[in-house]
Amino acid sequence: MSNSEMKDKRVLVTGSGTGIGREIGLEFAREGASVVFHYAHSEDGAASAVKEVRQTGGRAEVFKADFNDVTSVKNLAEQSIEFLGGLDILVNNAGITMNLPFEKVTPEQFDTLYNVNIRSMFFLTQATLPSLLESSGVVINLTSVHAFSGSPEHSVYAGTKGAIVAFTRELSIELAPRGVRVNAIAPGAVAVENHFKAISGYDPEANGQLIPCGFEGEALDIAKVAVFLASEGARYIVGQTLIADGGTTSWMSFHDGFRQSSTARFGRGYVPGL
Numbered sequence: 001m002s003n004s005e006m007k008d009k010r011v012l013v014t015g016s017g018t019g020i021g022r023e024i025g026l027e028f029a030r031e032g033a034s035v036v037f038h039y040a041h042s043e044d045g046a047a048s049a050v051k052e053v054r055q056t057g058g059r060a061e062v063f064k065a066d067f068n069d070v071t072s073v074k075n076l077a078e079q080s081i082e083f084l085g086g087l088d089i090l091v092n093n094a095g096i097t098m099n100l101p102f103e104k105v106t107p108e109q110f111d112t113l114y115n116v117n118i119r120s121m122f123f124l125t126q127a128t129l130p131s132l133l134e135s136s137g138v139v140i141n142l143t144s145v146h147a148f149s150g151s152p153e154h155s156v157y158a159g160t161k162g163a164i165v166a167f168t169r170e171l172s173i174e175l176a177p178r179g180v181r182v183n184a185i186a187p188g189a190v191a192v193e194n195h196f197k198a199i200s201g202y203d204p205e206a207n208g209q210l211i212p213c214g215f216e217g218e219a220l221d222i223a224k225v226a227v228f229l230a231s232e233g234a235r236y237i238v239g240q241t242l243i244a245d246g247g248t249t250s251w252m253s254f255h256d257g258f259r260q261s262s263t264a265r266f267g268r269g270y271v272p273g274l
Helices: 019-030 043-055 071-082 107-135 157-179 193-198 204-206 219-228
Strands: 010-013 032-040 060-064 088-090 138-142 183-187 243-244
Touching: 010 138, 010 183, 019 032, 019 043, 019 088, 019 219, 043 060, 060 071, 071 107, 088 107, 088 193, 107 138, 107 157, 138 157, 138 219, 157 183, 157 193, 157 243, 183 219, 219 243
Parallel strands: 010 032, 010 088, 032 060, 088 138, 138 183, 183 243
Antiparallel strands: none
């Protein structure tokens, strides 16, 4: 087990049956924390993560909860706190996506995305707050670069992710005086297994050439940011959303391209006195 400051910390990671959430849970466990892995549909992934942690001498458990149902969300809080004996770190990672033309989105689809992506986050944080106050804990919310940059057919999804940024900022100023830090992470393109299932011809290497740093991120890249935000090294970071996207949102897309020099030249250099 690790001798890091995460040793014996009590962590709940939602949506941790696959992808980024699963890797966040595993990284906290590698650092010595006790971890609850939550899933809604990906039971095999969550169960295998728990098995992996236990095989290395760690402490972990898995619980299922339907994030379209607030009662189920509150039950998850109770089960997790009972197993862990309290809570030091809450990672609100659970979320679903959908791309549809704006005019084709139904009220049911709209409600489902907002229920899972933001309402459940709100009420799970509320349900775990007494334990977080007791431990002077940390809340880490997962949002997305879709909160900052537009992409066609993501009007509902982007709205939920923008709401998470605002929720993080507002909640942080309510809870910081009470000893609880709240921040968020906005991942860019990250190679996760669901992309291979959902996107025909998905090629992370080719996608990486569209990103300024030259490669698509991995789930571990985001997991390490989460562990940092939970550490004492981040104690002065409050209410912020850390963007981990390889430079994607830093690039002005109307430019010739981030790998080429600009062909346009605007005006003359400024000379004082002229």
